Amino acid sequence: DTEVTQTPKHLVMGMTNKKSLKCEQHMGHRAMYWYKQKAKKPPELMFVYSYEKLSINESVPSRFSPECPNSSLLNLHLHALQPEDSALYLCASSQGPVNEKLFFGSGTQLSVL
Amino acid sequence: KQEVTQIPAALSVPEGENLVLNCSFTDSAIYNLQWFRQDPGKGLTSLLLIQSSQREQTSGRLNASLDKSSGRSTLYIAASQPGDSATYLCAVSRGAQKLVFGQGTRLTINP
Numbered sequence: 001d002t003e004v005t006q007t008p009k010h011l012v013m014g015m016t017n018k019k020s021l022k023c024e025q026h027m028g029h030r031a032m033y034w035y036k037q038k039a040k041k042p043p044e045l046m047f048v049y050s051y052e053k054l055s056i057n058e059s060v061p062s063r064f065s066p067e068c069p070n071s072s073l074l075n076l077h078l079h080a081l082q083p084e085d086s087a088l089y090l091c092a093s094s095q096g097p098v099n100e101k102l103f104f105g106s107g108t109q110l111s112v113l
Numbered sequence: 114k115q116e117v118t119q120i121p122a123a124l125s126v127p128e129g130e131n132l133v134l135n136c137s138f139t140d141s142a143i144y145n146l147q148w149f150r151q152d153p154g155k156g157l158t159s160l161l162l163i164q165s166s167q168r169e170q171t172s173g174r175l176n177a178s179l180d181k182s183s184g185r186s187t188l189y190i191a192a193s194q195p196g197d198s199a200t201y202l203c204a205v206s207r208g209a210q211k212l213v214f215g216q217g218t219r220l221t222i223n224p
Binding site for chain 2 (some may be wrong): 004006031032041042043045048050055056088090092094097099101102103104105106107109
């Protein structure tokens, strides 16, 4: 299994809603990532987990809250988002924490109304 | 601050042609460089990863080269096919799990 699975594929939420994005991999990878991608722009790093511990937070607003319950699962909890947060949210994983090939999921297309 | 530039932003060629995509970076102190492919509304697929000590990597019809001293990488696609149409992104690793992406080249292969 060489897949990174993200659910849901599409999500529409209001500014007062609470929702979560889910990411799963069964490749035994020990590093997992959240990226945000706006239309026609490259992905921007949000968070990195190494060995289930948060190692990088790229100054992301607190309305985004990551969670890594175990080595295979990564969540992104969303609360009180703004319309400008609408984007494609990508999860990725790599074998180790440094300089490894990244495997990306297909993403969650998020629309905030 | 590392900056990655990809030229051209868009490229359209007839099927069967060989083509080259370019990537340049400002800081030669990189750990590796990756080329990705992205289809519209989808995630990224890693095509090739070149470690800083390597000069090139090949996979099927794809060949990527790396010249750290000049801050350049190229992705060569041989015998292009309509299925190769996608956006191609290069990204350099500056360690600590951080990738810096270029803006991408949107490639269209015309049948």
